[in-house]
Amino acid sequence: MSDLIFVPREEYGLLADTLGRLLPEPSSPPKDCKALWADLAQSGALAVGLPEDEGGLDDARAVSVVAEQLGKHGAVSPFVGSSAVVARLLAKLPFAAATADLRARLADGSAVAAVALLSDRPLHVTQAGGKFTLNGARRLVPFGAEADHVLVEGVSSDKSRLLVLAPKSSYRVERAVIGVDGCPYADIVFSDSAVGGEHVLGAGAEAERLWAWCGDAYLATLCADAVGAMTTLVRMTGDYLKVRRQFGAPLSSYQVLQHRFVDMDMALTESRTVAEWAAGLLDADDDRERRQAVATTHFTVMRAATKISQDSVQLHGGIGMAQETAVGRYFKRLLALPLIFGDEDIPLAV
Amino acid sequence: MATLFSPEEDAFRAEVRSFISEKLPADLRDRMLSGGRPTRDDKVVWTRILHQRGWGGYSWPKEFGGPGFTPVQRYIFEDEIWQAGAPEVVPFGMKMVAPVIMKFGTVAQKEYFLPRITSLEHYWCQGYSEPGAGSDLASLKTRAVRDGDHYIVNGQKIWTTEAHEADWIFCLVRTSTQGRKQDGISFLLIDMRTPGITVRPIITFDGSHEINETWFENVRVPVENLVGEEGQGWTCAKYLLEKERLNFGGMGFCKRELARLKRLAAEGALAERRPLDNPLFKARLNALEMRVRAADLTNLRFLRAEQRGEAVGLPAPYLKVLGSHLHQDVLELQMRMLGPDALPVSLAGGGNEPLDAISEYANVAPTYCNYRKTTIYAGSNEIQRNIAAKSLLG
Numbered sequence: 001m002s003d004l005i006f007v008p009r010e011e012y013g014l015l016a017d018t019l020g021r022l023l024p025e026p027s028s029p030p031k032d033c034k035a036l037w038a039d040l041a042q043s044g045a046l047a048v049g050l051p052e053d054e055g056g057l058d059d060a061r062a063v064s065v066v067a068e069q070l071g072k073h074g075a076v077s078p079f080v081g082s083s084a085v086v087a088r089l090l091a092k093l094p095f096a097a098a099t100a101d102l103r104a105r106l107a108d109g110s111a112v113a114a115v116a117l118l119s120d121r122p123l124h125v126t127q128a129g130g131k132f133t134l135n136g137a138r139r140l141v142p143f144g145a146e147a148d149h150v151l152v153e154g155v156s157s158d159k160s161r162l163l164v165l166a167p168k169s170s171y172r173v174e175r176a177v178i179g180v181d182g183c184p185y186a187d188i189v190f191s192d193s194a195v196g197g198e199h200v201l202g203a204g205a206e207a208e209r210l211w212a213w214c215g216d217a218y219l220a221t222l223c224a225d226a227v228g229a230m231t232t233l234v235r236m237t238g239d240y241l242k243v244r245r246q247f248g249a250p251l252s253s254y255q256v257l258q259h260r261f262v263d264m265d266m267a268l269t270e271s272r273t274v275a276e277w278a279a280g281l282l283d284a285d286d287d288r289e290r291r292q293a294v295a296t297t298h299f300t301v302m303r304a305a306t307k308i309s310q311d312s313v314q315l316h317g318g319i320g321m322a323q324e325t326a327v328g329r330y331f332k333r334l335l336a337l338p339l340i341f342g343d344e345d346i347p348l349a350v
Numbered sequence: 351m352a353t354l355f356s357p358e359e360d361a362f363r364a365e366v367r368s369f370i371s372e373k374l375p376a377d378l379r380d381r382m383l384s385g386g387r388p389t390r391d392d393k394v395v396w397t398r399i400l401h402q403r404g405w406g407g408y409s410w411p412k413e414f415g416g417p418g419f420t421p422v423q424r425y426i427f428e429d430e431i432w433q434a435g436a437p438e439v440v441p442f443g444m445k446m447v448a449p450v451i452m453k454f455g456t457v458a459q460k461e462y463f464l465p466r467i468t469s470l471e472h473y474w475c476q477g478y479s480e481p482g483a484g485s486d487l488a489s490l491k492t493r494a495v496r497d498g499d500h501y502i503v504n505g506q507k508i509w510t511t512e513a514h515e516a517d518w519i520f521c522l523v524r525t526s527t528q529g530r531k532q533d534g535i536s537f538l539l540i541d542m543r544t545p546g547i548t549v550r551p552i553i554t555f556d557g558s559h560e561i562n563e564t565w566f567e568n569v570r571v572p573v574e575n576l577v578g579e580e581g582q583g584w585t586c587a588k589y590l591l592e593k594e595r596l597n598f599g600g601m602g603f604c605k606r607e608l609a610r611l612k613r614l615a616a617e618g619a620l621a622e623r624r625p626l627d628n629p630l631f632k633a634r635l636n637a638l639e640m641r642v643r644a645a646d647l648t649n650l651r652f653l654r655a656e657q658r659g660e661a662v663g664l665p666a667p668y669l670k671v672l673g674s675h676l677h678q679d680v681l682e683l684q685m686r687m688l689g690p691d692a693l694p695v696s697l698a699g700g701g702n703e704p705l706d707a708i709s710e711y712a713n714v715a716p717t718y719c720n721y722r723k724t725t726i727y728a729g730s731n732e733i734q735r736n737i738a739a740k741s742l743l744g
C-alpha cells in the first residue's frame with residue numbers, strides 16, 4: 001500500500017463518525033457488553049482489519065481508529081483480542097482459506113476470540129498422530145470466560161513453540177475476575193485437552209514470529225485505545241477548568257493550571273503521533289522496524305497516560321474522586337497498559 | 351559523632367514499641383500490614399487501648415489530659431505506630447477540633463468534649479468544604495441564624511470524611527454576609543443526631559465509601575456550641591488547617607508501605623520474577639527510599655526547631671506537599687511492581703467479597719486510586735504552593 005502515515009484515509013473519518021454516533025457518550029455509564037458487541041458487529045467495525053473481500057479495509061490503521069473510539073467512549077469489549085489480533089492473524093496465515101469461516105464469525109460478532117497474553121505459567125503441548133494434547137494454565141486472559149477461542153502459545157517437549165487457537169471445549173475456566181480497568185479476565189486450565197491439528201496455527205520459529213506479532217498488535221491497539229481514553233480525559237478536564245470557578249475566577253485563569261493542562265495536551269499529541277506510527281508499521285515486513293515503533297509507542301503512551309490520568313483527577317479536585325463523574329473510570333481504564341504490558345521500564349530495558 | 355536522637359528519646363521509642371507489640375491485636379496488625387484500611391471499630395478498639403495508657407490524646411499537653419510529649423516524642427510515637435501496623439488515630443477529633451477547643455473554647459466545652467475525644471466516645475468529622483467552596487473556603491454559604499439561644503443551620507457540606515460514622519461534626523458556617531467574607535464565618539460544633547441532618551454517601555472511584563454529602567435543614571444548634579466568638583471562625587479554621595497540614599507530614603505510612611513492597615517482592619509468585627534484581631526497578635525503589643528519608647528528616651528538623659521554640663522554613667505547606675506525593679508514589683510503585691497481579695479487584699458477577707478474598711494484592715490498585723485524594727484534600731497541593739510562594743516572594 002502506498003498510504004502515508006499521518007495522512008488519514010478518507011474512510012477513517014467515516015468510521016470514527018459512525019462509531020461516535022453508535023457508542024454511548026463518554027461521560028455516560030458503559031453499555032452492556034453484549035449489546036455493545038452486537039452494535040459493533042452491525043456497524044462493520046469488527047471487520048475493518050480483514051481483507052477487502054471479507055468486508056474490511058485490510059488496514060491496521062483502521063483497526064486503531066476503532067480502538068481509539070472505543071477508548072474515547074469508555075466501551076468495554078473484546079475488540080482488541082478478537083478483531084485486532086486473532087482475526088487478522090488468521091488472515092495472515094498461508095492457509096487462510098481454511099479459517100475463512102471462523103473469520104466471518106469473528107467479523108459478524110457471533111464468535112469471540114481472546115489472547116492469553118501472559119505466558120508465565122507452563123503450558124505443555126504433546127503431539128501424537130494428528131492430535132495435540134495441552135496441559136497447563138493461562139491466567140488473566142482478557143474476556144477468557146466469554147470467548148469461544150483462546151489463542152495460546154505453548155511449548156513442546158523439544159522446547160519448540162506452538163501457537164494454538166484453543167476452542168472453548170478444550171479448557172476450563174478456573175476463576176473469572178474483573179480487573180481494575182473494568183475489563184473481565186479469566187484464568188483457564190487445560191488438562192489433557194486434545195485438539196486437532198487444524199487448531200495449531202504455527203510451530204517452531206514461525207510460531208515465535210507470529211506470537212511476537214500478536215503481542216505487538218495487541219499492545220499497539222491497546223495504545224490506540226489509551227489515546228482515545230486520554231482524549232476524553234483531556235477534553236473533560238479542559239471543559240471543567242473553564243466552568244469551575246474559585247476565588248471569583250474560572251480555574252482556567254490560573255497559570256499553574258494552564259501549564260499543567262498544556263502539558264497534558266502535549267503528552268496526548270505525542271501519544272497520538274507514535275500510536276499512528278506503530279499502527280502504520282504493524283504489518284511491515286521488517287519485524288525489527290515494527291518492534292521499535294511499538295516499543296516507542298508503549299513508552300510514550302505509558303508516560304502520557306500516567307500524567308494525564310493523575311492530573312485529570314487533580315485538576316478536578318474533589319469531584320474527580322467521585323465515582324459518579326467519569327474521570328475515575330478512564331483513570332482506571334488506563335491502568336490496563338502498565339498492568340498487562342508493564343510500565344515504561346519495559347521498553348527502556350531493551 | 352552526632353546522632354539524630356538522644357538516649358532518652360531512644361528509650362522512649364523502645365517503650366512505645368514494646369507497648370504496641372504487647373497491646374496491638376495481632377489480626378488488626380496483620381490486616382494493616384497487608385494494606386487493609388481500618389474500620390471504625392478498629393479505630394475505636396485501638397484508641398481505647400491508647401487511652402488506657404494515657405495516650406488517647408498523645409499530641410496534647412498535660413493540662414488537657416495528654417501525656418505532654420515533646421514534638422520529637424510525638425514524631426517517634428507516630429513513626430512507631432505506623433510501622434507497627436496500628437491504625438491511625440481519628441485525626442478529626444484529637445488533632446483538629448481538640449486544639450481549637452483548647453485554644454478558643456470555653457471551660458465548659460473543654461471539660462465536656464476533650465475527655466470524650468481521648469476515649470473516642472465522640473467520633474468527629476469535619477464540615478468545611480461545600481460544593482461552591484473548596485479551595486476558596488471563605489466563600490462558604492451554609493447559614494447559621496441566631497434564634498434565641500440556638501443557631502438555625504441550613505446548607506450543604508460535601509466530601510465529609512466519615513460523616514456516616516461520626517457522632518459530632520465541627521462546621522464552618524456563615525453568620526454574617528456583611529464586610530469581608532472571612533469575618534462572617536463562625537465555628538460550630540454540631541451533634542450528628544440533631545434532627546434535620548442528612549448524610550448521603552459519595553462513592554469514590556476506587557469503590558469505597560469514606561466521604562459524604564452532609565445536608566442541614568433547620569438544624570437547631572445550642573449557642574453554647576459556638577467556639578470562640580461569632581465571626582471568629584476563620585481564625586479558628588486557619589489555626590486548625592495549620593495543624594491538619596502539619597499532621598500530614600508523617601513518613602510512617604510510606605515506610606510501612608515500602609516495607610510491604612519489599613515483602614511482596616520477596617514472597618510467593620512474585621519472588622519468581624525477582625523484581626529486586628531488575629536494575630531499573632531497583633533504581634526506582636532506591637530513589638523513593640531516599641526521597642522518603644529526606645522528607646522524613648526534614649520533618650524531624652522542623653520539629654527540633656519547634657522544640658527549641660524557633661520557626662524554620664515553611665513546615666506546613668512543605669510537609670503536606672512532600673508527604674502526599676510520597677504516599678502516592680510508593681503506592682504507585684507497589685502497583686507497577688505487581689503488574690498483572692494487581693489487575694483483579696473483584697470476582698466476576700461477584701457480590702461484595704472483601705478484596706483479600708481474591709488475593710492479598712487486590713487492594714493495591716484500589717488504594718493507589720484512593721490515595722489520589724491526598725494531593726487534593728487538606729488544602730490542595732496547588733494551594734499549598736500558593737501559600738508558600740506568597741510567603742517566600744511576597
Ligand SMILES: Cc1cc2nc3c(=O)[nH]c(=O)nc-3n(C[C@H](O)[C@H](O)[C@H](O)COP(=O)(O)OP(=O)(O)OC[C@H]3O[C@@H](n4cnc5c(N)ncnc54)[C@H](O)[C@@H]3O)c2cc1C
Nearest residue numbers: 314315317318476478479484485509510511723727730732
Ligand atoms: C477524599 C476526600 C476527603 C475529604 N474530606 C473532607 C472532609 O472531611 N471535610 C471537608 O471539609 N472537606 C473534605 N475534603 C474536601 C477537600 O478539602 C477539597 O476537595 C479541597 O479543598 C479542594 O476543593 P474542591 O474539591 O472544591 O476543588 P477546587 O477548589 O475546585 O479545585 C480544583 C483544582 O483547581 C486547583 N485550584 C483551585 N484554586 C486554585 C488557585 N487559585 N490556584 C491554583 N490552583 C487552584 C486545585 O488545586 C485543584 O487542583 C475531602 C476531599 C476528598 C477528595
